Amino acid sequence: LIKLLIPGSSDVINRRLQKLFHNGYLDRVEVSMYKPFVYALGNKGADELALSFGMDRGKIDWKSKNREAKDMFMDHTLMISCFRAVLTSALKEKQNTVIDYWIPDGDFKENIVMQENGLKNIKEPLVPDGFFALNDNGFNTFFFLEADRSTMEVKRFLNRIKAYWHYWMQGRFEEKIKEWVEIPEGEKIGFRVLTVCKSEERKNNLRVQVQNINKIGAGSQMFWFTSEKNYRTDNPESILGSIWQTAKDDSKYRIIE
Numbered sequence: 001l002i003k004l005l006i007p008g009s010s011d012v013i014n015r016r017l018q019k020l021f022h023n024g025y026l027d028r029v030e031v032s033m034y035k036p037f038v039y040a041l042g043n044k045g046a047d048e049l050a051l052s053f054g055m056d057r058g059k060i061d062w063k064s065k066n067r068e069a070k071d072m073f074m075d076h077t078l079m080i081s082c083f084r085a086v087l088t089s090a091l092k093e094k095q096n097t098v099i100d101y102w103i104p105d106g107d108f109k110e111n112i113v114m115q116e117n118g119l120k121n122i123k124e125p126l127v128p129d130g131f132f133a134l135n136d137n138g139f140n141t142f143f144f145l146e147a148d149r150s151t152m153e154v155k156r157f158l159n160r161i162k163a164y165w166h167y168w169m170q171g172r173f174e175e176k177i178k179e180w181v182e183i184p185e186g187e188k189i190g191f192r193v194l195t196v197c198k199s200e201e202r203k204n205n206l207r208v209q210v211q212n213i214n215k216i217g218a219g220s221q222m223f224w225f226t227s228e229k230n231y232r233t234d235n236p237e238s239i240l241g242s243i244w245q246t247a248k249d250d251s252k253y254r255i256i257e
């Protein structure tokens with residue numbers, strides 16, 4: 001993934017990574033003996049970022065934190081990183097389309113209160129795996145990202161989908177988005193929820209489940225699904241192809257039309 005974002009030969013990039021690791025700026029996490037090393041932030045790297053960008057360094061021991069990271073957490077983080085790296089690389093060739101901003105996992109938080117079938121209020125936290133905006137020829141489109149590793153129960157996933165629907169219906173998204181962009185008075189701003197699945201089978205199962213929840217907008221084109229196999233690091237432009245499907249029908253869509 002690093003090689004997608006940094007120009008230069010593989011040998012040069014590998015040597016740079018090794019030097020940063022041996023000097024304490026990066027840490028190296030071995031996910032498994034069959035996969036490449038995962039590079040993570042080291043203590044000296046954290047010091048440098050805090051100094052360069054005026055960030056709060058905090059008291060985190062990044063070396064210990066990386067050592068304690070579980071495989072499940074690492075796989076989920078890599079799934080998100082892969083999507084972002086491939087999309088960023090693909091947009092390098094598109095002069096009029098850029099990622100305006102990206103809010104990472106855990107930094108976008110809302111508490112949603114829902115009521116269904118006359119039952120008592122249900123509280124559902126909305127913490128997406130990512131939130132970003134694509135600026136295409138001056139027009140912003142907003143996206144939430146969900147990285148589904150097939151470990152979440154379908155019922156739990158559907159509660160999250162309901163939270164997105166109520167978030168939009170309650171008009172709270174417009175209130176939140178005003179923190180970053182100016183919205184014309186009275187204009188209704190929407191968003192799409194992109195769910196990346198580990199397999200086509202899982203993708204199609206979630207699409208069917210979402211379609212059957214009539215009370216939250218059956219067939220809504222708010223919710224888009226694809227699987228990891230539909231975009232590749234060796235062909236980043238594939239992520240801009242017709243790889244997304246909704247719960248409405250089997251039509252395929254591009255993230256940028």
